[in-house]
Amino acid sequence: MSVGTHPTFENSPPGTVLTSPPDGSAVDRATGAARRVVDALLRTDRGNANLARVAEELNSIAEHLEEHAPAVAERLIDMWNGEGVTRHDPVTGPENALAPPLVLEGLPDGSVRGTVTLxxxxxxxxxxxxxxxxxLLLDHVLGVANAWGGKAGMTAQLSTRYHRPTPLFEPLTLTGKLISVDGRKITTAGDIRTADGQVCVSVEGLFVDKSVPRPR
Ligand SMILES: CCCCCCCCCC(=O)SCCNC(=O)CCNC(=O)[C@H](O)C(C)(C)COP(=O)(O)OP(=O)(O)OC[C@H]1O[C@@H](n2cnc3c(N)ncnc32)[C@H](O)[C@@H]1OP(=O)(O)O
Incomplete structure (x- = not known):
């Protein structure tokens, strides 16, 4: 499967940003605020007397957003319009409050790398x-590594080894690299490391060259 206009390590300079970082647009700022809310709800004092009002205000915001939402089928077409990198996925998407979001860059040896604090x-x-x-994070990192390596496919297997507990609140570096191609089968590896280089999680993925058509 072609990677379309996605940059590859053979046609793009080292350090090319392969994902869509938050760009300061209103939707990215609103999504960043939603991430803060999710985090703050988990941290705030359970006895916080204002939580009932918080629920009311958040529901009011959700109603406003829903009132301005087109039909899902229409939104899906819009979401997949163009061949650029996605802005809505749950790992790198600046428009998805579930995404940390992780920003990935391409390196000259064909690998991709990004740092995130969870x-x-x-x-x-x-x-x-x-x-x-x-x-989840590593599956996506491997997918982006495939594209940087000039290939694309769907995850058929993801073998995951958890070497040690992965810390929250510390910068983690995620890397991935396409290792080999055998017909339609693509093998890709990656890991998550702490700042001092300790491997917490490593994965090997088998991807098969196939795609699901974009909604039109
Ligand atoms: C820049 C953009 C970055 C985007 C990153 C996104 C990353 C996220 C990636 C995903 O989340 S993808 C979503 C999760 N994956 C899926 O939903 C895949 C669901 N499974 C399928 O659609 C199909 O099973 C699959 C495409 C994987 C394979 O079906 P096919 O009918 O196309 O393959 P086929 O059965 O003909 O097998 C082709 C070869 O692969 C092998 N194969 C297929 N599935 C396998 C499997 N699961 N394990 C081992 N080998 C497998 C199969 O044996 C065969 O080997 P040989 O050519 O040597 O005979």
Missing amino acids: TIPYQGPPGHVHGGVSA
């Missing part, structure tokens, strides 16, 4: 990152 909404074991969140 906070309480991503918690699994006490003070540490949920294993499913690590797998």
Whole structure:
């Protein structure tokens, strides 16, 4: 499958940003505020006397957004319009409040890299990152690594090894690299490391060259 206009390490300079970082637009700022709300709701004192009013105000904001939402089918077409990088995915999407968001750059050896600090909404074991969140982030990192390597496919298998608990509140570096291509099968590897280089999670992914058509 072609990667379309997506940059590859053979046609783009090292350090090319491969995702869509938050750009200061109103929707990115609103999404950033929503992330703050999710984090703050988990941190605020459970006895905070204003929580009932908070619920009312948040529901009022949700109603306003819903009143201005087109039909989902229409929104999906708009969301997938163009061949650029996505702005809505749950890992790098600046328009998705579930995304940290992770920003990835391409390196000259064909790998991709990004650094992120995860906070309480991503918690699994006490003070540490949920294993499913690590797998989610790495699945996407491998997908972007495939594109930087000039290939694209869907995840068929993601083998995940959890070496040590992954800390919250510390910068984590995620990397991925396309390792080999065998017909339609693409093998890609990646990991999550702490700032001092300790590997917390490593993955190997098998991707198969296939795509789901974009909504039109
Ligand atoms: C810049 C943009 C960055 C975007 C990043 C996005 C990253 C996120 C990626 C995803 O989340 S993708 C969504 C999660 N994945 C899926 O939903 C995939 C669901 N599964 C499928 O659609 C199909 O099963 C699949 C495309 C994986 C394979 O179906 P096919 O019918 O196209 O393949 P086929 O069965 O003909 O197998 C092709 C080869 O792959 C092998 N294969 C397929 N699935 C396999 C599997 N699961 N395990 C091992 N081998 C597998 C199969 O044996 C065969 O090997 P050989 O060519 O050697 O005979």
